[in-house]
Structure formats: C-alpha cells, structure tokens
Amino acid sequence: MTLRPELEQITDRIIARSKSGRTAYLAKINHAAEDGPRRAHLSCSGQAHAYAGAGPDQGALATGRAPNLGIITAYNDMLSAHQPYGTYPDLIKRVAREDGATAQVAGGVPAMCDGVTQGEAGMELSLFSRDVIALAAGVGLSHNTFDAALYLGVCDKIVPGLVMAAATFGHIPAVFLPAGPMTSGLANDEKAKVRQKFATGDVDRDALMAAEMAAYHGPGTCTFYGTANTNQMLMEFMGLHLPGAAFVTPGTPLREALTAEGTRRALAITALGSDFTPAGHILDEKAFVNALVGLMATGGSTNLVLHLPAMARAAGVHLTLEDFADVSRIVPLMARVYPNGLADVNHFHAAGGLGFMIGNLLDEGLLHPDTKTIVGEGLAAYARDPKLSGARVTWEPGPRDSLNDKILRPASDPFQPSGGLQQLDGNLGHGVIKVSAVAGDRQVIEAPARVFHDQDSVKAAFRAGEFTSDVIVVVRFQGPKANGMPELHGLTPSLAVLQDRGLKVALVTDGRMSGASGKVPAAIHIAPEAMDGGPIARVQDGDILRLDAMAGTLEVLSDGFTDRPAATADLSANQQGLGREMFEVFRNNVGLASDGAATII
Template sequence: MHEVIRNVTDRIIERSAPTRALYLERIRAASVHGVNRQRLGCSNLAHAMAPMNEREKNALSHMTQPNIGIVTAYNDMLSAHEPYKLYPALIKRTLMDLGATAQVAGGVPAMCDGVTQSQPGMELSLFSRDNIAMGTAIALSHNVYDGALYLGICDKIVPGLLIGALAFGHLPALFVPAGPMPSGISNAEKAKIRQGYAIGAVSEDALLKAEAASYHSSGTCTFYGTANSNQMLLEMMGLQLPNGSFVNTNTPLREALTQEAARTLLTLIEGRGEYKPIGGLIDERSFVNAIVGLMATGGSTNHTIHLIAMAKAAGIWLNWDDFDAVSKVTPLLCRMYPNGQADVNHFRDAGGMSVVISQLLEGGLVHSDVETVVGRGLERYIVEPSISNGAFGFMSGARLSRDTGVISSLAEPFSDEGGLKLLCGNLGRSIIKTSALKPAGYMIEADAIVFESQEELQSAFKRGELERDFIAVVRFQGPKANGMPELHGLMPPLGLLQDRGFHVAVVTDGRMSGASGKVPSAIHLTPEAAKGGILAKVMNGDRMRLDVENGTLELLVSAEELESRTMLHPDLSGNRHGFGRELFSTIRASVSSAEEGGSIFDTVGKERG
C-alpha cells in the first residue's frame, strides 16, 4: 500500500471514529432477522401488496422470500434515464423466477444540467441532490423491503440516491446503470462550433444541428463529466457490477447486466446469501478508493462536494486536504473529454475500468481488501461482461490498455499527479481541475475583473472589453447565494480569449463541473462571498495570483487595505423566486459550504463531539 494513501486513510478513520461507530450501531439496531414486512400488521401488509398479482401476493404473504424495493429516477426527458422505463418489469420477472418479488418503491426527481445550463432552473440543481435523498427515504419508509436497487446515473441523482440508501444502511443495495449513448460528432468539432457561435461566426441553426449530433439518442452523454464520473465511482466503491457502467444502452448485454444486478442483490440478503447491508459494505477505504479513481481518471470537480456529502451520510468525514494529498501521488491514467478528445465509449473499448483498477492495484494506490457487491476484493473488478453462446458471464478483463491514447499505464501516465488540486490563500480554499491545463495555465498573475454573474462576463466579451490578460472574478455563485449553479457560459468566451494568446483564468465560489477544461478555474471558493468571504471585497484592478504548482491563490492586496474595505452585500432577491426557487428558501438558509458537502443534512454530525 502506498504510504500516502495509507496515511490519508488512517487520518479519515481517526477523525471519523465517533460518528462511524454511531452510524454502524444504528444499522445494527435497524436490522432484523427474517423479512422486514414481518413487522407490519395485516392491514399494513394488505395495502402494500394490493396492486400485485396473485403469485406475488402469495410470495409476500408467506413471509419467507425477500421483497426488493426499486427506487427509480426514470423520466423520458433525460437521455440517460429514459431507458429505465423498461427496467422495473425486467427486474420483477427476473426476481420472480428466483422466488423473490420486487416493487417500485418510489420515483425521485432527475433534472438535466445540460437542459438547465445558464437558465434559472440551474439554481435548483445542487439542491436537487438532497431532495433526491429525501425522496429515497420516503420511498423506503414503508419498511416492506429487504434490499433495494437504485436506478440512476446523472449528476446529482447518484449522490442523492446513495445518501438516501445510506440512511437505510441496514438494507443491501446495488446500483443499476443504463449505459451511454453511441458516440456522436467529435468533441473537438463540437467545441469549435460552440466557440464560433460565441463570436457570431456560426449561426444558431448550425449550433443546434451540431449539439443534436452530439446528444442524439437515449443513454448517458458520452463526455467524461459528472454523470460518467458517478459510474466510475460506483465501481471503485464496489456498488455496481464490474466494468459494466459503459456498456451501451438498449443492447442485449445491457439487458443481461440488469438481470444480473437483480440476481446479485439477492446474494447480499440474509437467507439468500451472506448478509451485506450497504452501510457496512462500504467504509473509509471505499471512499479513499473513490477519491483515487477520481484523480486517476481526471473526473468531475463536482465530486469534491458530493463525495464529502455521501461519506458524511455514512458517518465518515472527508475534506479537501484528503483529495489534495491523494492527487499528489495518483498518476493521471485517462484522457477523455474535456481533458482529451476520447469519450467513454473509447474508454470502454480500451479496457475501461478493468485496466484502471488493475493499474491502481499494481501501484498499491487503492485498497484491495474491500467488500463489494460481487464479493470481497477489488480484484473482482478486473473483468469484462459478455454474452457467449447465449449465456451471460464475466470473463478475465484487460490489465493493459488496448489504446494508450485513452488509457495509459503507471509506467507512462499522462501526468504524474491526478486531475485536481487544492488552492489555498488569503481568499480561502478552492479546487482547480488540472488535467486539461497546458503548462502556461499553471501560473497566472493579472488584474481582476469582477462580475456578479456569468451573463455580465458574456456581455463584456461581446462589447470587446476583455481583450487582455485578466482573472475573472465571478462571485455570489455559492450555495448560500443562488444554489451554486454550474457556470458553463464562461467557457466559450474565455476559451476564445485564451486561443487569441491572452492569459485568462476564473476565480469563483460557483461550480464549473466535469466539463471544465483548458481555462484555469479556481472554483468552489470557500468561504463564499454570501457568507462573508473575502471574495466579496475584491475590486476591479486588484492584482491576483493563481499558482497551481505551489497550490496557492492570493489576492495581492494588503491586509490593512482589505480590513478597510466594506463587505459587499448585493441584492440577491432575483435568485429567490421564479422557476420554483421560492420553494427552496429553507435549503438556501441552512446549506453548508462546498467543502462541507453543500448539504442540509447533519445525519450523525451533531454527535461528533
């Protein structure tokens, strides 16, 4: 085991000891021998099984066979979630053949950040994660389930489902993906057309045609953003079937994987196999493995928020120092858009997670002796699913990449360090994605130009006011201010300015997500401007220095000068209503900082002592 990985794990275990012990004790208290519906009275049970057919009712009433809850994020507006319309019936048939039953316990909301980018609805995106967690809890609250299957893929949906699943940590659980869409036009071509539109060289019709050629069918978007980072994390944590995340949707192999997921869950349930509740199956080592996977693959910056919130739900405390320490010793093994031109289909064809996990195990960078849904040991994930002679199975997986331009090796990584880095200084703490940065982006010192929204920056760009070196300060974009929307609207104009030879960067208390790329972006700045952060005192013309190599972000203004300045308190009332935002006022009022998970939950935190 690599010394740094071991030390980080030990620190997490030590700081989490009181709350983790409390969490595990609560799981033990919630567990029962036999099926959970034995706790119900006859009237309760009659309500629960009223819509079932006679065969299913007979199975439930005999109190011997498990009943599985399905929590689904299905809707037919998200391309990634549209295939789920067929999954419940398939799962029910598969389980019924094995003597078990299943019910759709409930549905949870699933919004598409691609649809809401730069729209008011995007201000509900981060908050939707905790709403999904609560919806999961409501779905499972009927207490007639002995295990659960979670159908979800995209950005906030998987973290929300996992937080909800951990609240029912005494139940075995397994996550079921639906797979990516086939590849569309190249990412390079798409980015070129977007930049052309930003300067008026490409028409809106041509832009829509290009976008529709990229996002063109059912399935996950193929770039390596938060949705596909979710799938990688679930495999690194052993909560999803091995190397199955990126099998294309609506294929025979995808259907076979879904059936296998249902069969596998039964092996985790008492009386059908070795009882493995999700709250005990994953531990501190599972989360460290997830962080290592994030760094090795160049995954989404959103997970510096989500992983903290997910871990907290299991009584485990992560912080950005953990991410930074892991990143410094984890080589970057993958090149997928936005830090390369390949997509997740190319990644799968190069060997996918089998190669990544094999390399990480070889380097002692991940914990091998962990529990997973397919048994003990992460080595079980060095396989590939297949159908041979009509039978589904896992065959030995690739240990070396079939395409070294997409997945490299420990011997020849794309970078000696991972894809994310912590920046600290007098403004606070922030995260920067480094996997797509060129060397020129590692150190920028320039004057600040201050904006209160991404729309202000776009307008200044169109007026020709940004043709110079500068650092864009985009503030009052944190959880407390407006729900921390992703600021993708910054990238086309700033990318164009960078291509013209200007040195530009972003400093913001907002999010940029897995799609941030070549423009240096210090994001998630904590404390945020709306909670008294120094960012609220920055003025146009202030000198700033962003130094990736040394991990610093400094406002080059004296402490005395900053002390004399008044903290800005802009009118944020425009972010408080419309598009349902008024319904989330209590979340805005109580949400934690980005480094604390941007969450309203305190699960076992108050007992931390």
C-alpha cells in the first residue's frame, strides 16, 4: 500500500529540519569508513597488546584478513534482563571462529535497574547512565580494531545509550542481540493490586514481597510493557535486530540460535564483504519515523520521548515533541499489554507480536518499507517469524491475522484510533502525557493544586489522609538539572488508590514516570523545569490547574500566576551520596527534557 500522505509529510519535515546535521554526520562517517579499522596499521607493539589475550584467535587477528567483531556488553548477574548475556561472548567467539573470523569483548557498559533504585537515591543517576553507557561504549570501540560491533543490552537506558554509541561509530555495522523476556509469572495486574493494598495498609510487607518475587522470578526482561520491552520493539522497527528476535525467552534453543545467527549476520555486513551496511546508514530519518510509529502502535514507554531525540541527534536527525504528537495522531493503538491491558509481552508475542504488527502497518501505509536493515532487505523482512530448523534459524511469514484480538488487533480495527501520546502546551510550559491506559472521563481534569518538592512528601500526605477531594498533585524540582530526573513511579499506587476512591486525580511534574505508568493521568517532562525558573516553579497550593489531554493543553487558571516570583528549593540533599557527587557535571550541562535531556550530543 502507498505510504500515508500524513506520514510522508511528517518525514519530509524531519528530513528538512535535519538536513545540515545529517549531511555533516554522513560526511563524517563516510570518511571514517574510507579509512577503515586501523588494526592492520597498528604498530607491532600495539597489535601485540590488542591480541595478547585472544588465545586461539591470535594468529587470525595478526593476519588481519578476516572480520573482527567488537562485543559491547551490558552483562551483570544482578539484573535479570542482563544475566543471560554472561554466556554470549563465548558463543559469539565460537561462531565467528567457525566462519574463519574473530570476536573480542571490546568493553563493558554499566546497566542499572530502575526497578531496584525506584524511590531511592540511586535513581537520580539513572537517566544520566544513558550518556555514561554511550561514553563507555565509545571507549571500548576507540581502539579502532573492529569491523563491526555487537551490542548486548536490553533495559531502560542501556539500549538508548548503545544506539547513541552505534550512531557515533556509525561507519561500522551494528547488530543488537537481545536476551528476551522472562517467562510469565504472577500476572502484572495482580501484582499491582497487592501494591495498592500495601499502600493502604491492607496487606503486610511479607505479602508484598511474596507477590513481587512471584512476578520477577527468573532470568530475562520484566514481562510488562515498560521501557525495556519498548526498546526491544524499537530495535526491530529500526532494523537493528534480526526479525522476530525481541521476545524469544532466554535459555531456549531458538534464543541461542538467534544469537549465533546475529553473529553471522554481523560478519556478513562488514566492509570486507559485498554487503557492507554501516550503522549510520540504517539510522536515518525514515528509521526514526518507523520507531515513532512502533512506539504509538504498541502504546510504548514515555521514557522513549526522552531517549529517541537523543538517539536521533547522535545520527544527525532532529526530532521534536511535535513529531511524536503528530505520529500519535495518525497511528492507531493496536496492542493491549500491561499496563495498558492484562496481557504481558509473552502473551503479545504468542498473539502474533511484532511480525503481525509490522506486516499490518506496512499494508496500511503506516511504515516506511524501504529502510535499510541489518538483514539486507526492507522492513517487510520483519513481518516474518524465526523458526528453528536443526541448529539454524529460518524465517517464515508471520501471521496475517491476530491470534488473540483481546491483545492485538489490526490497524483497521484498533483499540483506539490514535497512539495515545499527546504533546502538552500552555502557561505551565510544554510536556507530554500518555493516555492509552487512561479512561476517557479522566483525560480532562480541572482541580486545585497541591505542590510538593519530592515524592516522599506526597506519600506522607497520602498516609496522613490529606487528599479528600479532587486534586492535581504538582511535584517539581524533579527535572534533569535539579536531581537527574528520577522516575516517580513510586507515586502510582497512592494516586491510583485516590482515583479508585472516586476522586479526579492527576500528576504534573518536571520529572518523569515509569515506562509502566498507566491509569492515572500524568503530565510529565514539563519544561523549562523548576530548576531553570520555569513556570512550574510559580505554582502555589490552591491554584486551579486544568489538564486537557484531548486538547493538549496544560494551564494555570488562577489570577496573578505569571507575575509571581519563581520558588526555590534546597537541593543539597540531592548532591551527595551513592555517587551523586560524581554526576554534578551532568546536572550542570544537561539540555531540556524536550530535547532528550542529553549531555553529550
């Protein structure tokens, strides 16, 4: 089907806006590709240093006639999503060796879990860890001895940071290898109910712990559709995974075979062969538009509103909040995955998953079919499903019909006509709201404000019974310059309880919510932030605020608002302890949330 005119217009606008940046970027990576890896040009001493630990691969490395893959890994065994990566390097090296090539672990990158640090001081390092990951990957690849890179990462900041690095080293190919989701445990909605009961004191900590352990029970990504699984979806929509690789569970023969096949594909697309596919040529304007479409069609994480502009800027592409809102307006919501439904990603995958969705969106003219991908074909290749044939992977056409229309529907019969992400503008600044899981009668709220400077104060007010009528909770000084922009997901159970009691409730913040934020309307990423003296710093208790997610407006209706001085806050407690002192340079140099809250691009 012909590309929808509206999508073509959005793409043309992005291309025009990005012209100078993209032209300079392509000139840079094309020049680097012409020089090629410097492995063969290193001094004998330099080569000896690079190959000394390579064991049986030393000879092949020294001759320099076969590809050498650089592995960038986010492995650690404290995080379930990254624990499976412990075995990947040996497998990759064995497969490369079988093809007469080599592979080396070029470097490790940090991988922190927002679930572990949620509501803790460590969360204030979380967003900036994305840029640290990009920097760490850059250090690993700076030895300039690799013909392609394999990126091993899954979760919230890891994949965006790795994509930023892959774009920066865009003169070499990049293949992303996922680890897959854990098998289904306690249903996510049951887990959420226990959390709400704990917030109201109806169950004790032992019951809460039992529920959490039943939900997060083994290796792999958390099964709800948060930022980690949104990342995996994006890698397929952008052509950086093998087709159908995202949601195959760890420890299965198909998972191992896909890892081996990803290694072979990386070897096939280096400059030493006839199918050279540098990462920077994949990461173009159309690829990022396809990413936006995937984000909206699946009801993905709001954290990607921060990450995609930073990822795109690394490849010379300039995205704005307007692009997100305009794509959301024309792309229907095709999936119901928790928190936007009861199913988890394993159920979504079984219902037809990304193969069905990509094929259907292509048929509807809502994806660019002609993008470059690592498989050497257009995006139609990602409408296929991987199957195991002996020890190798083959691909078959994916389902043309949903296998469970309570989870996955075609674009012609969607759950909602739009993707559910709305840009907000008004005298409070600009930001975003995700409404795919918010009931229609909750999407417009006009109520008095209660202003807080941290989420613990909100929880204390909740426990004290202070919320007895409709309220818009304003939590400010939570932006990247103030304290690194931690997620405020810890507020979700309390606010959900208030909403279930019949109150109209909303959150307004210059911070961010979890990728699993759901039924409580939350106006997030408000910029300029309070730390910059943004309008949110002038809100006072009792001011009447109006949040209209349908119209895309966020306003203070009280008289005299614009003439007030901006409030200040004592942020000294955010600057010390658990490594926060080391991140002062990030807080001092970070950009606006609406531009991706980046420090290095």
